Amino acid sequence: MPSAQDSIQDPRAEGSKKRDLIARGDYTETPAGKATFFALRAIEPYLQYSILAHGLGTSLIHRIGLRTLPPGLPANTGIGLIDGLGLSPYRLVLFGMAVGAAVKQNVWVAALSGEPMPVSAAITVGAFNAVVNSVNTYAFLLTTTSASTESDFPQPALIIGSTLYAVGLATELISEVQRKRFKSDPKNKGKAYTGGLWQFARHINYGGYTLWRTGYAIAGGGYTLSAVVGAFFFWDFSQRAVPVLNEYCEKRYGSAWEKFKMDTPYNLIPYLY
Structure with missing residues (x-):
């Protein structure tokens, strides 16, 4: 795991740093x-x-x-x-x-x-x-x-919700493990990870989080609640988290990040956004 000695200067504008929930490079x-x-x-x-x-x-x-x-x-x-x-x-x-x-x-x-x-x-x-x-x-x-409106078990909302939950949680975890392994190798210091699940979306972990949160909401409160929850997290990631993280990556990784954006055009969910 990186130590304080490995910390780098965050190259972003102060406004972007304040909008990010994570201290990048620290x-x-x-x-x-x-x-x-x-x-x-x-x-x-x-x-x-x-x-x-x-x-x-x-x-x-x-x-x-x-x-x-x-x-x-x-x-x-x-x-x-x-x-x-x-x-x-x-x-x-x-x-x-x-x-x-x-x-x-x-x-x-x-x-x-x-x-x-x-x-x-x-x-x-x-x-x-x-x-x-x-x-x-x-x-x-x-x-x-x-969402439990029928006597039969499992009910459609539970099946759909559980599927989205499982896929989303696994996507988030696997992608973060893959990135951690890449970053832990000294040979990859200063490089952006673009392999594994990340080759399908540049912020695939955020996409996974959105999916499992939506699935959890479907299983609990049905499709109306899931629409509200899914829309909230999609909005937050697309309007706040992704832009401020993209700014960090552009300034830290330069042309390598620009190439990644061309090779991987989707932000959160492959083939959708």
């Missing part, structure tokens, strides 16, 4: 911040479990006249650890999505990211994940918004 170690991030992401699935299994917060929902789904029959997989959760099959999948996202992000912060993670940023990101995931979970519980 490899200052921040163990307290990363430990905070890891802890917050590790415990967040318990919040989703408390909502799904015990109805945390639903008493307030009932007070304003809204109804929630009954808990359903617990899953019977024959695996004690899973069956002991007492969740219906649909709720079990949603809980698994919360766990999978937390595991992926903790792998990223512990083993893949070299940039600093201040404690304040760790708390902000942790709170953001908790809020977005809880919106998905409560949308599932509400009878007016739930």
Whole structure:
């Protein structure tokens, strides 16, 4: 992993630096911040479990006249650890999505990211994940918004959502592992990684994140919620994250980055954008 000695001067304008959530080229170690991030992401699935299994917060929902789904029959997989959760099959999948996202992000912060993670940023990101995931979970519980509208299992929204979630999460993780391996080789110092999944889109990890967030929302709150969630992350990446990162890459990698842009015309999702 790069050390503070490997840090480079960020060549971007100050305005771009402020719009970016990551300090590009800075490899200052921040163990307290990363430990905070890891802890917050590790415990967040318990919040989703408390909502799904015990109805945390639903008493307030009932007070304003809204109804929630009954808990359903617990899953019977024959695996004690899973069956002991007492969740219906649909709720079990949603809980698994919360766990999978937390595991992926903790792998990223512990083993893949070299940039600093201040404690304040760790708390902000942790709170953001908790809020977005809880919106998905409560949308599932509400009878007016739930994607679980049919008695059969698995339901179409769950199948589509789970597929997008799995593809998106795998794309994000694999692409970041590929880039990490490339960057860890001293022979590649100062070079942009353009191989692996990155040859299909210049910011394929952002595309993967958008996909799994959209899939998670479909499985929880159906197609309306997924359209809102997907549009939000697509807008944020296309209008903020990609432009400021592109500026950094243009100024750091020069002609090599221009060639990459010509060879790989898509930003987030291959053949779409």
